[in-house]
Amino acid sequence: MKINYDNRVFKPVSNSENEETSSETQFYYKQKGNLLTSEYAGGQIKRDT
Numbered sequence: 001m002k003i004n005y006d007n008r009v010f011k012p013v014s015n016s017e018n019e020e021t022s023s024e025t026q027f028y029y030k031q032k033g034n035l036l037t038s039e040y041a042g043g044q045i046k047r048d049t
Helices: none
Strands: 026-032 035-042 045-048
Touching: none
Parallel strands: none
Antiparallel strands: 026 035, 035 045
16 A cells, blocks of 8 residues: 655644644655655744755
8 A cells, every 4th residue: 555645744743752843833745756755844943854
C-alpha cells in the first residue's frame, strides 16, 4: 500500500516536552515519488525545513 503525503498538513495533538511545538504548529509535506520533504511553522516556530 502506497501513501501519498503530497500537500498534506499535520498538527500535533499535544505540546512537546520542551514546548517547541504546540497545537499551533503545522507540518506541510511535499512528495515526489519516494522523496518526502516537509516544512513546519506556527506557535513559537517561525519557519523551518
